[in-house]
Amino acid sequence: MMMKKEMIAMLLAGGQGSRLGVLTEKVAKPAVAFGGKYRIIDFPLSNCINSGIDTVGVLTQYQPLRLNTHIGIGIPWDLDRNEGGVTVLPPYEKSTNSEWYTGTANAIFQNLDYMEQYNPDYVLILSGDHIYKMDYEVMLDFHKANKADITIACMPVPIEEASRFGIMVTDETGRVTEFEEKPEKPSSNLASMGIYIFSWPVLKEALISLKDQSSCDFGKHILPYCKEKGQRLFAYEYNGYWKDVGTLGSYWEANMELIDIIPEFNLYEEFWKIYTRGDIIPPQYVSADAVTDRCLIGEGAEIYGEVHRSVIGPNVIIGKDCVIRDSIIMRNSVIGEGTVMDKAIIAEDVVIGRNVTLGCGEEAPNVLKPSVYAFGIATVGERSVIPDNVKIGKNTAISGVTVPEDYPEGMLKSGQNIKAKDGDKA
Amino acid sequence: MMMKKEMIAMLLAGGQGSRLGVLTEKVAKPAVAFGGKYRIIDFPLSNCINSGIDTVGVLTQYQPLRLNTHIGIGIPWDLDRNEGGVTVLPPYEKSTNSEWYTGTANAIFQNLDYMEQYNPDYVLILSGDHIYKMDYEVMLDFHKANKADITIACMPVPIEEASRFGIMVTDETGRVTEFEEKPEKPSSNLASMGIYIFSWPVLKEALISLKDQSSCDFGKHILPYCKEKGQRLFAYEYNGYWKDVGTLGSYWEANMELIDIIPEFNLYEEFWKIYTRGDIIPPQYVSADAVTDRCLIGEGAEIYGEVHRSVIGPNVIIGKDCVIRDSIIMRNSVIGEGTVMDKAIIAEDVVIGRNVTLGCGEEAPNVLKPSVYAFGIATVGERSVIPDNVKIGKNTAISGVTVPEDYPEGMLKSGQNIKAKDGDKA
Amino acid sequence: MRALGIILAGGNNNRMRELSNKRAIAAMPVAGSYRAIDFALSNMANSHIQKVAVLTQYNARSLNEHLSSSKWWDFGRKQGGLFVFTPTITKENSLWYQGTADAIYQNITFLKNSHEPYVVIASGDGIYKLDYNKVLEFHIAKRADITVVCTECKDQSEVERFGVLRMNDDCRIEEFEEKPIVSSYNTVSTGIYVIRRRQLIELLERTAQEGRHDFVNDILIRYKNLKRIYGYKIDSYWSNISTADAYYRTNMAFLDPEIRNYFFRQEPAVKTKIDDLPPAKYNAGAVVKNSLVASGCIINGTVENSVLFKDVFVGNNCVIKNSVILNDVYLGDNTHIENCIVESRDTIRAGSNYCANDGEVKIVVEKNERYVI
Amino acid sequence: MRALGIILAGGNNNRMRELSNKRAIAAMPVAGSYRAIDFALSNMANSHIQKVAVLTQYNARSLNEHLSSSKWWDFGRKQGGLFVFTPTITKENSLWYQGTADAIYQNITFLKNSHEPYVVIASGDGIYKLDYNKVLEFHIAKRADITVVCTECKDQSEVERFGVLRMNDDCRIEEFEEKPIVSSYNTVSTGIYVIRRRQLIELLERTAQEGRHDFVNDILIRYKNLKRIYGYKIDSYWSNISTADAYYRTNMAFLDPEIRNYFFRQEPAVKTKIDDLPPAKYNAGAVVKNSLVASGCIINGTVENSVLFKDVFVGNNCVIKNSVILNDVYLGDNTHIENCIVESRDTIRAGSNYCANDGEVKIVVEKNERYVI
Numbered sequence A, B: 001m002m003m004k005k006e007m008i009a010m011l012l013a014g015g016q017g018s019r020l021g022v023l024t025e026k027v028a029k030p031a032v033a034f035g036g037k038y039r040i041i042d043f044p045l046s047n048c049i050n051s052g053i054d055t056v057g058v059l060t061q062y063q064p065l066r067l068n069t070h071i072g073i074g075i076p077w078d079l080d081r082n083e084g085g086v087t088v089l090p091p092y093e094k095s096t097n098s099e100w101y102t103g104t105a106n107a108i109f110q111n112l113d114y115m116e117q118y119n120p121d122y123v124l125i126l127s128g129d130h131i132y133k134m135d136y137e138v139m140l141d142f143h144k145a146n147k148a149d150i151t152i153a154c155m156p157v158p159i160e161e162a163s164r165f166g167i168m169v170t171d172e173t174g175r176v177t178e179f180e181e182k183p184e185k186p187s188s189n190l191a192s193m194g195i196y197i198f199s200w201p202v203l204k205e206a207l208i209s210l211k212d213q214s215s216c217d218f219g220k221h222i223l224p225y226c227k228e229k230g231q232r233l234f235a236y237e238y239n240g241y242w243k244d245v246g247t248l249g250s251y252w253e254a255n256m257e258l259i260d261i262i263p264e265f266n267l268y269e270e271f272w273k274i275y276t277r278g279d280i281i282p283p284q285y286v287s288a289d290a291v292t293d294r295c296l297i298g299e300g301a302e303i304y305g306e307v308h309r310s311v312i313g314p315n316v317i318i319g320k321d322c323v324i325r326d327s328i329i330m331r332n333s334v335i336g337e338g339t340v341m342d343k344a345i346i347a348e349d350v351v352i353g354r355n356v357t358l359g360c361g362e363e364a365p366n367v368l369k370p371s372v373y374a375f376g377i378a379t380v381g382e383r384s385v386i387p388d389n390v391k392i393g394k395n396t397a398i399s400g401v402t403v404p405e406d407y408p409e410g411m412l413k414s415g416q417n418i419k420a421k422d423g424d425k426a
Numbered sequence C, D: 001m002r003a004l005g006i007i008l009a010g011g012n013n014n015r016m017r018e019l020s021n022k023r024a025i026a027a028m029p030v031a032g033s034y035r036a037i038d039f040a041l042s043n044m045a046n047s048h049i050q051k052v053a054v055l056t057q058y059n060a061r062s063l064n065e066h067l068s069s070s071k072w073w074d075f076g077r078k079q080g081g082l083f084v085f086t087p088t089i090t091k092e093n094s095l096w097y098q099g100t101a102d103a104i105y106q107n108i109t110f111l112k113n114s115h116e117p118y119v120v121i122a123s124g125d126g127i128y129k130l131d132y133n134k135v136l137e138f139h140i141a142k143r144a145d146i147t148v149v150c151t152e153c154k155d156q157s158e159v160e161r162f163g164v165l166r167m168n169d170d171c172r173i174e175e176f177e178e179k180p181i182v183s184s185y186n187t188v189s190t191g192i193y194v195i196r197r198r199q200l201i202e203l204l205e206r207t208a209q210e211g212r213h214d215f216v217n218d219i220l221i222r223y224k225n226l227k228r229i230y231g232y233k234i235d236s237y238w239s240n241i242s243t244a245d246a247y248y249r250t251n252m253a254f255l256d257p258e259i260r261n262y263f264f265r266q267e268p269a270v271k272t273k274i275d276d277l278p279p280a281k282y283n284a285g286a287v288v289k290n291s292l293v294a295s296g297c298i299i300n301g302t303v304e305n306s307v308l309f310k311d312v313f314v315g316n317n318c319v320i321k322n323s324v325i326l327n328d329v330y331l332g333d334n335t336h337i338e339n340c341i342v343e344s345r346d347t348i349r350a351g352s353n354y355c356a357n358d359g360e361v362k363i364v365v366e367k368n369e370r371y372v373i
Helices: A018-024 A042-050 A065-071 A104-109 A112-116 A136-145 A159-164 A200-209 A218-228 A248-257 B018-024 B042-050 B065-071 B104-109 B112-116 B136-145 B159-164 B200-209 B218-228 B248-257 C014-020 C036-046 C060-067 C100-105 C108-112 C132-141 C156-161 C197-209 C215-221 C244-253 C257-265 D014-020 D037-046 D060-067 D100-105 D108-112 D132-141 D156-161 D197-209 D215-221 D244-253 D257-265
Strands: A007-012 A055-059 A085-089 A122-127 A130-132 A150-156 A166-170 A176-181 A190-199 A233-237 A242-244 A284-286 A291-297 A306-312 A323-325 A340-342 A344-346 A357-360 A378-380 A391-393 A396-399 A417-419 B007-012 B055-059 B085-089 B122-127 B130-132 B150-156 B166-170 B176-181 B190-199 B233-237 B242-244 B284-286 B291-297 B306-312 B323-325 B340-342 B344-346 B357-360 B378-380 B391-393 B396-399 B417-419 C003-008 C051-055 C081-085 C118-123 C126-128 C146-152 C163-167 C173-178 C187-196 C229-234 C238-240 C280-282 C287-289 C291-293 C302-304 C319-321 C336-338 C340-342 C353-355 C362-364 D003-008 D051-055 D081-085 D118-123 D126-128 D146-152 D163-167 D173-178 D187-196 D229-234 D238-240 D280-282 D287-289 D291-293 D302-304 D319-321 D336-338 D340-342 D353-355 D362-364
Touching (some): A007 A136, A018 A378, A018 A396, A042 A130, A065 A085, A104 A200, A104 A218, A122 A200, A200 A218, A248 A344, A284 A291, B007 B136, B042 B122, B042 B130, B104 B122, B104 B200, C036 C051, C336 C340, D003 D037, D037 D051, D037 D060, D126 D187, D132 D229, D146 D163, D197 D215, D353 D362
Parallel strands (some): A357 A391, A378 A396, B323 B340, B357 B391, B378 B396, C146 C229, C319 C336, C340 C362, D051 D081, D319 D336, D340 D362
Antiparallel strands (some): A122 A190, A150 A190, B122 B190, B130 B242, B150 B190, B166 B176, C118 C187, D118 D187, D163 D173, D163 D187
């Protein structure tokens, strides 16, 4: 006999996020580090508890171990509950059919039983890969006030970008009259954020009716189906900071925006805290020779060199005579003495040797994935090793334990990649 | 940076347990109720925490929802930890290959990363379907004292039954010199209980070496491989109560044994408590007309009729003028007035009408699964409904919402089955 | 909910006789599986109050242990939580709590650091279900300064235990007498109040300055005409267990199917800390009639019209009638008990006889060596 | 481990000057991210002690809040747990703790209801790492009645703060003086003891009967010749923070890479309650040299040879040197601070100047209105 919950959240965290390249080779996108000490999923999870939602199902599929370890039993988010709390929901074997999640709505459908046991009035559907603060309770009030069946959070985007989104056309009451999936000629600039509140009977009926739809998806199948049936769909307009960190460029940019004096997205606000698993406790140490100029630095880091306009994760060690500029270095990575980097993204547990140069030379398109490894960024995947004295160009990607032989003439030219064998952890 | 753990436990809880018939139609065997308020998995889990093991991975696959809900974040077993604690480990998608668990050792192999993060010295392998109390710490001391690579818990069985088990032959030091999987002519009566302690490097090496073995199994593949390599395998002899509740007969018997004045398996001992999720709180009520004669009754039950030699779960309601004999009734089931049952197993959330008779007539072998539905037991699956006034014979099975039309002449003869549609929960 | 909760659980009362020797009244076991404070705490949780302070000083250990893990009550912790405040020495003060108002006053920083606009104050010895939101709505609608939850006391002889009040047609309280010797009214205060947080801080500071310490006498009665004090009447089950007789009657009330249904089956549920006890066991010879039996009990004898709390052992040929047997009592063979409350952890020697006349309640406290079972 | 733990965290000390006004010494912030009691508690957890009682009465609120969730320390709860015992009124006693022995004596039922054969007693104001199992092994090997953990005090002028002792070649303690005015020895007690549980119960009961209350004077010194009291010497880092000077020096010691490495990087880790704070932020103009900076800080000015605790804001053109800035301090623009300890939650007005001479330590307590940031 579970306690009834007014609204529960279902957080879709199964996606690989392949446009983040080597950053998501070993972890799902929601588990990627962000902002010095956080992971992307911390933002929707914190929004949940800050909005008073204490029951969250996290749907995982791709590489869930890091996510599992990060979420644990939900202690950091106050979601370690006897009833409700956070539950990780991977695909599971059933007595009749067993399948992986094939689409966003299919994933939710496969967890009907989970939702059922809380007998909710409303279900909030979230995705685990956006950076924003939103009070879902206000959105729920809007949903109730409109007697809506479905409320879709939307935000205005520049009309010239609207064709990249699902676009909502509404009447004067906010009711959705039409929607267009990535329209060539958008009739509105109100883009869906992929955040939905469903009245539970509506969601349940739609999921069951469309259960045989292959790769069943909210935007492509559930919303059209419901609209077709004449149900009340409303657009809830959101005007705060919201960032999809789906590409290396937007990921880098969103991190850099945190360095502004009073950033548009402020982590230092008391009344809407972002929670994360904080397993590293000691203060950071800044040595007598260090320079810390416009940067965020996480717990336990030790800075002996120069850091400019960068985001440094917990426990990172930056050696003497380093010069780090416009870069993101994630937790536990170690940068050898004398290393210089410009516009690099270094994932977790990376070891970089001495006197390495990252991000040097002219730009060149990446030879394998020009659309992924772009923006002039040098990207190093987690648990990689880079030997001493090598030079690495722009739009490059490195993963695995590299040795001097991987660098012809001590150099990885702009636009090139190295995929070496993993270290002993693999 | 996870804290190092000396020994972690991996609990195999994925099996369906198909010999329990309708009892495991909707839940995995480890989630089946036992002893009035427990579930089978409570026994190995409680053994873990009582033995000082605070990190347990539970490998699930078949119908895990009940198990997930039951385990929750591990509060009842004190396994809600910030580091370690209990973690449910279902199969998951990886970047290279994604597969279900195909055998006991394969399941453990697929969770190498999980074990690795605790950097254990020893790994305890358990299965989730036995009733027993064992101090794994004593077994570990034995393992260390023998400088063993693998220690296998064994118990002496009557030699005539030995051919049903994996049999260990040992020298005078306890070292395993030979083993026979279900031998026709057993050379010993020391049967493996499926409980192993591995030194971690040994386990890891074996799992990786045999990773391409299809349906990789501990008894069939890992132990032979390790013995072949000359590793030190020891048999740890256990002489306490241990019951495999794999058939309806042994399940029924193990429940009935709890009713003895001082049962061989004593739940009332202070120093080795069995923990379970206790979500039902109120005391039970025994009415002025009730008879409670040799029985166990769970919290919140209300008894208005007669109960003899039976195990009654929490929140069960037994109507006036009922006569319940030699039966097991699991939580939340409601028995209508005037119903009589002999040797029945009633699963959870069942509703039985008035003046029903269960377990009447002569025995007859079950027509569909004679080896499953035997022992003269009438079995009713969870969330079933039985209408008023019907008679149900022995070796029968009922699941789903049955109506009077399902019972020709108001009768389900011995050896017959009804599989009706599920109720509104399906 | 826009309120925080305070539960006054410090109390003791001579009329509990021997029962209050070892614990605060709020920690008394009730109805087989609960403690008195569970009712107020569950009401808080079920009214979605996220932040609750329990104030206690008398025999705080058993209460503390009961509350030690807030996880059973699922109070949010990042945004609130369950706080147990016993007295502490500070630079300014080194006295115990000297009264109900003083107990809150000594924790006034808790009030000051909160941001909830309202405070619900409840005592830890009431057995009832109540949605405090209803009271708060009433409080706001009446633009009251303080709202006192009150109820009709059916038994006139009981009235003298309580604060007695008279309201006008608008429910404003016009008269209020604390524990009168005789009273012509029978509307009594349940010890549950709603008040604006800033109002409470102000009243507490003023009262402390005047060297006064009691919430009822020094605030409610003293400010009766200065402040808008309203009464919110409830007519659902409410009982206060602070005398031995009332305690016995309240436990026996749970043999009534309607009361059982109200507390045990109807939503919202009353929560408590879970003990890890096996199911109750009835051996051959057990005869149980019209009784409540909690988990962990082992019964060999006869039990009638009684409430057995957790882990009670009833020996062969025992006869237990009309009695309340508290947790972990061992009753040796051939014991006869009638109209008694048997204190928890008692060990009664085989063949003992404790009977009170009907209408009386005897309290049994016996600490013999326990037989090894 | 076959021992339970007791942490004496009740203490206060005038030599902490203003710093002890608002909290017990055991609750003092240390090394940027910790509280003093974290060290004793982590040692308990890392020695696999499952059951720990913290005894406290002075300004218990902040300690209580810090300990409120035992989940950070991962003490088992079914088989033990973390208990905070403040004084309580019982039928037998209604006094505050009158000394260290009395504090334990008032909780003697906790000792009596336990089954662990040994007790580790530690004070909450020591900064050190120690595997208490090593001490217990020594204790058993020596067949000691009480083992006192002791260390060499390098600074003779500091000796007078401690209990001073002299051991014979077998490590048995032959002389013990509490806080002597002059002493020729420099082996001092760290306030960490191992004792058999039954022995402790017996000594406490006898001491209480005699109306005595102090563990050192009334037990250790009084029974020195009657009982086998041994000294276990440690030579790893140990520091007691109970004076303002020692507190300042201990914090500054963490600027030493060896000490930082010992506490921050080497196993086992020191645990603490996690605060949910963002990373430290360095704005343009920040110049930080040889300093520790905890999370949540925002720095615009110059910080040298200092320890910044959590959530410190350093304004533009500030100069902070050789100072310890406690949690949640706001330093307005152009502030100059040298050789100071700035009390937590202070708000320092822009342009302020607080400097002490080298070798002195000034304590700054300023409660101005905070600017809205």
